[in-house]
Structures are given as C-alpha cells and as structure tokens.
Amino acid sequence: MEKELVLLVDDDRGILESSEILLSDEFNIYTASSVLEAKESLKANNIQLAVIDLNFEGHEQDGLSLIDYMIKEHHQIPFIVLSGDKETKRVVEAMKRPLVEFVTKDGDHDDILRLAIRKGILKKKELERQKSRSFDFKTKSKEIKKIFRSIDKLLQSNSNASILINGESGTGKEYMAKYISNFLGKRLVAANMASIPKETAESELFGHIKGAFTGATSNKIGLLEQAHNGVFFLDEIGDCSPEIQAKLLRAIQEKEIMPVGSTVPKKVNLRFIAATHHDLDKLVEEGKFRLDLQQRLNTFIFKLPALRNRPEDIDYYATMFINELADGEYYNVVPSAYSALKEYHWPGNVRELRNVIERALVYTDRRTIDDVIIYKALNISAPKMVEDIKPKFDYEKLKEAEIKSSIIDALNTVKGNKVEGAKVLGVHISTLHRWIKKYDLEDLIPHISRGRPSANQVGI
Numbered sequence: 001m002e003k004e005l006v007l008l009v010d011d012d013r014g015i016l017e018s019s020e021i022l023l024s025d026e027f028n029i030y031t032a033s034s035v036l037e038a039k040e041s042l043k044a045n046n047i048q049l050a051v052i053d054l055n056f057e058g059h060e061q062d063g064l065s066l067i068d069y070m071i072k073e074h075h076q077i078p079f080i081v082l083s084g085d086k087e088t089k090r091v092v093e094a095m096k097r098p099l100v101e102f103v104t105k106d107g108d109h110d111d112i113l114r115l116a117i118r119k120g121i122l123k124k125k126e127l128e129r130q131k132s133r134s135f136d137f138k139t140k141s142k143e144i145k146k147i148f149r150s151i152d153k154l155l156q157s158n159s160n161a162s163i164l165i166n167g168e169s170g171t172g173k174e175y176m177a178k179y180i181s182n183f184l185g186k187r188l189v190a191a192n193m194a195s196i197p198k199e200t201a202e203s204e205l206f207g208h209i210k211g212a213f214t215g216a217t218s219n220k221i222g223l224l225e226q227a228h229n230g231v232f233f234l235d236e237i238g239d240c241s242p243e244i245q246a247k248l249l250r251a252i253q254e255k256e257i258m259p260v261g262s263t264v265p266k267k268v269n270l271r272f273i274a275a276t277h278h279d280l281d282k283l284v285e286e287g288k289f290r291l292d293l294q295q296r297l298n299t300f301i302f303k304l305p306a307l308r309n310r311p312e313d314i315d316y317y318a319t320m321f322i323n324e325l326a327d328g329e330y331y332n333v334v335p336s337a338y339s340a341l342k343e344y345h346w347p348g349n350v351r352e353l354r355n356v357i358e359r360a361l362v363y364t365d366r367r368t369i370d371d372v373i374i375y376k377a378l379n380i381s382a383p384k385m386v387e388d389i390k391p392k393f394d395y396e397k398l399k400e401a402e403i404k405s406s407i408i409d410a411l412n413t414v415k416g417n418k419v420e421g422a423k424v425l426g427v428h429i430s431t432l433h434r435w436i437k438k439y440d441l442e443d444l445i446p447h448i449s450r451g452r453p454s455a456n457q458v459g460i
Contacts (some may be wrong), residue, residue, distance in 0.1 A: 003028040004121050007159040010053040022110050035061035042074050044221055046187045046229035049120045050079040054090050064090055067097050078120040133438050137179055141310040147302050155183050164297045167304030173275040177233035187226035190396045192288035194236040201244055203260050212261025217363030224257050224268055231271045238278030249293045271421050307349040314341050321357040343429045345418055380419045416446035
C-alpha cells in the first residue's frame, strides 16, 4: 500500500532525524530545516500533511509565516503545529489558524504525533471524497455516463495502471483527467505536446541540470517530477517525437526519469494519463509511434464520443453556456436555434459550442436567440427548408464512387462548409452528414478553421 507523504519542518535536525526514523514505518517522510526548504518541498511534492515547528531560532521566517503561506498557497494541505512552549504569543496566534492539532514537544510526544497525523490524513481524505462527488462531468449522454461508471469502478479497484483517453479536440479529455485526479485526491500536473516546442520538450517534461546546454544556468524540475506522488496528464501524446516516447516508456515502466545532462536517474511515483485525437494503432503501423509504449498505455482505454454523436448534450450544453455567459440577463431561446445547433457538425466539439454561444449573445440585440443568430455565430448561411430543396441529381441511381466524388467536389468548392455544400448538392444538411459518415469521407474533405470573432466581426 502506498504510504502518505508527510512533511516535517523543524530547525533542529536532530529532532527531524529521530522523528523520520520513528514515523517512516507508516508514512513517507520528507524533512525541511527551514521555511525556504519547506516551500520548495511543498511545490515539488504531493504533500498530504505538514508538521510544523513554530520556533526557528536565528531565522528571518518562523513556523507561523510558513503556516500563513500554506493557507494562502496550499490551503488543501492540513497541518499540525509542534512547539516546545504551551503558552506564548506565537502559540496563541497559531491556534487561530485552521490546524488539525497542537502537539507539545516532550519526552513521549511521538505517539501523540503519530495519532494526530493519522487524524489529519483521514480528515483530508474525507474532504477529498466529498469534493470528488461534487466534481461531476456534466452530461445527458447515456454513453458518457456509462464511461464514467467504468472509470469509477477502475479507480475504486486501487489499480495504478496507465489510462488512455481517446477523442476529438474539445470533447473533454482534460476534464476527464481532472475528474480522475479529484477522485484520487491527488494533484494534477498537465502538459500538452501540441503546445510544447519540440526543441524544449525533453527539458520541459524531464527537467535538466545546470550546464546541460547553453542557457541552462540552473537546475530545472521537469513536469513529470513535479507530478511525483500525483497524477500526470499528457495530452496529444501522439505528437511525441521518438526520443520523447522512449523516455516516457522508461518513466512508466521503470518509474524513473533522467533529466537532460544528468547521468543519475530520479525515481518518480505517479499515475500516468495520456490522451490523443490520433489513431495510435495507425501511427504504430506507420512506424510513428512505439508499439511497446502503446501497449503500456492501452491497459484501460476510454473513448469520448464527439458532440455531434450525442445530440442530447447539444441542447444541454447550449443552455448551460447561455446561463453561464448571460451575466444574469434573460435570453429567449426559440426552438429553431436548437435545431440549427443540431444541424451543425461541431468539429471543435464542446469547446466550439461554447464559443458559438458566446458570439450569439453578442450578435442578438433583442435578447432572443433564433436560428438566424446561430447561423451568424457559426459564420454560415442559413440553409433552405427541406421541402424547398430539389436534388440536382438522382442519387439513388448513382454508383457509390460517383456519390463520393460529388460530395468531395462540392465540399472542395465551398472550402469545407457543409451547409453550403449541401446546397450545392441539392440535399438537406442531415443527408450530407449521413453520407459523410456512411462513406467514411471525414478525412478526405477540407475543414473550416474557426476562431473567436474579430472586433470588426462583432461590430465593436
């Protein structure tokens, strides 16, 4: 069973050494003999509880200043106050803080301290359990709810196996990682390979030592080491270089990392979560991804479905985002707005939906959101009604290859705009979506690049 990590802070190194020996059978003990050392340890490690001595003779900062720092920067970590004095001004001040317990230094305080540490850790775990129950993935989708029931079952099993999350951009992969870390009560450190420059990726992930390369003027703790005793989430792992893949394999398999420029490996204990929108099987076949790393990652795979495949969430999220962004104002959302939202393909998924709703709130001047406002927010023309559409071809008589060719040509002509493409083809947008899925054309057609509107677009 994994030991809880406890930080002991005391300026008396003799007391630190003896306490470490006495408590290390039950807890993983870190020690610090100054406030500065304690702050560094709190930043670098997933500390579960701190035991702080108040008196630091000859130091500018004492235990009380460290307590105030923890309340501000690490409020989730409980602490126990340790002091040789029972009645001093400093003790009285400390008792005003939200401490777990006050323990007096005397000849037999070790057993009392052990019990106090247990009490503090149990209290922290209970608070984390309550927090994890309130941290819910908002959805109306039965498929998503089923996925999270499976995740709960996995996490309750105490398995420490790696987790791979697959899904398109904007489907909620990072949110799922946050859910897992909250469930486990552990700190989450996240990195996105798509946003880290290839030249600095190794240093960012694994750290470096002073002098490792030009500009390395001091040691740097990498993101994996920062996640020690916590959860490390690596998004877009499919974009990793072969060199990074090899070092990640070592971190997962051997539980150790090698900072750039160092010859001494560092042990790391963490829960590894990876995510990608790529098909890793395909990347392995193409020689772009290591098979042994994929095998380490795919013990448990969870695939988040795209927003277009869970229409019940489109209405739900749209309403949620309107309430969130409306700043207390009432907006009348007519049924045609929801219909327009469901017609769209949502290549950017939930993230794109939020952006569209934000633009719609800016565009409307009547506090009413209808299909016209939605199409404007999507930057596409409103389609004709279904009954007004007359197909240009008798598609039932065309061969599959001809239909595919017609679809690709039409969408190339309108630069990937599916609503406009449907008009060119003379079919309803839902028919075009069905064909694209049926004939597996998604990767063969251009996609619209969308972003937030400029000041000119929103008229400001």
